[in-house]
Amino acid sequence: AQSVTQLDSHVSVSEGTPVLLRCNYSSSYSPSLFWYVQHPNKGLQLLLKYTSAATLVKGINGFEAEFKKSETSFHLTKPSAHMSDAAEYFCVVSPPNTGFQKLVFGTGTRLLVSP
Amino acid sequence: DGGITQSPKYLFRKEGQNVTLSCEQNLNHDAMYWYRQDPGQGLRLIYYSQIVNDFQKGDIAEGYSVSREKKESFPLTVTSAQKNPTAFYLCASSMNRDGNQPQHFGDGTRLSIL
Numbered sequence: 001a002q003s004v005t006q007l008d009s010h011v012s013v014s015e016g017t018p019v020l021l022r023c024n025y026s027s028s029y030s031p032s033l034f035w036y037v038q039h040p041n042k043g044l045q046l047l048l049k050y051t052s053a054a055t056l057v058k059g060i061n062g063f064e065a066e067f068k069k070s071e072t073s074f075h076l077t078k079p080s081a082h083m084s085d086a087a088e089y090f091c092v093v094s095p096p097n098t099g100f101q102k103l104v105f106g107t108g109t110r111l112l113v114s115p
Numbered sequence: 116d117g118g119i120t121q122s123p124k125y126l127f128r129k130e131g132q133n134v135t136l137s138c139e140q141n142l143n144h145d146a147m148y149w150y151r152q153d154p155g156q157g158l159r160l161i162y163y164s165q166i167v168n169d170f171q172k173g174d175i176a177e178g179y180s181v182s183r184e185k186k187e188s189f190p191l192t193v194t195s196a197q198k199n200p201t202a203f204y205l206c207a208s209s210m211n212r213d214g215n216q217p218q219h220f221g222d223g224t225r226l227s228i229l
Binding site for chain 1: 119121124155156157158159160163173203205207215217218219220221222223225
């Protein structure tokens with residue numbers, strides 16, 4: 001079975017410092033991987049996706065993620081945090097060969113940004 | 116602007132009552148999905164539909180029902196059989212069932228028990 005583990009339930013950073021949100025996945029095959037962001041009482045917004053092209057994926061708002069097959073990781077980074085980045089972030093895997101696009105969601109990481 | 120519209124934003128259910136959550140999309144997407152979100156958990160799939168007049172149960176379909184009579188619309192009914200309906204409900208759509216296609220989400224409906 002496919003699974004996603006977000007290693008931190010909460011991450012706190014100061015504005016202007018780097019952000020690292022960690023994600024490990026388990027998949028028998030090369031999956032598609034996504035990062036989504038959710039602000040309070042809102043839906044999920046796609047930040048970036050990996051679909052077996054370049055291993056370093058650039059997304060919106062200065063975020064990027066690197067796919068490391070040997071480590072089964074897909075960590076999300078940003079060089080400099082902004083107050084508006086405070087939100088919940090979900091790592092998501094889309095396993096292949098399921099007949100339809102069943103997404104497997106991590107439990108989320110809440111990013112707190114202090115002034 | 117294209118997107119997904121969920122209504123209402125907040126909904127209250129009395130004991131023994133069925134309630135229906137609306138989801139409309141103007142993205143011309145074939146596939147639509149309903150998820151339930153509880154605090155501290157990831158999203159869980161309730162139902163999905165890959166094409167008009169067809170839908171399948173997800174992981175937690177008990178106590179819920181759906182219909183897909185139009186491509187744009189995928190309403191979710193929370194029946195009285197769902198004993199713990201308090202949650203945030205999210206509707207999503209994708210161009211097709213290809214795993215490479217991202218899902219687009221609405222802004223959710225928060226359902227509470229009176």
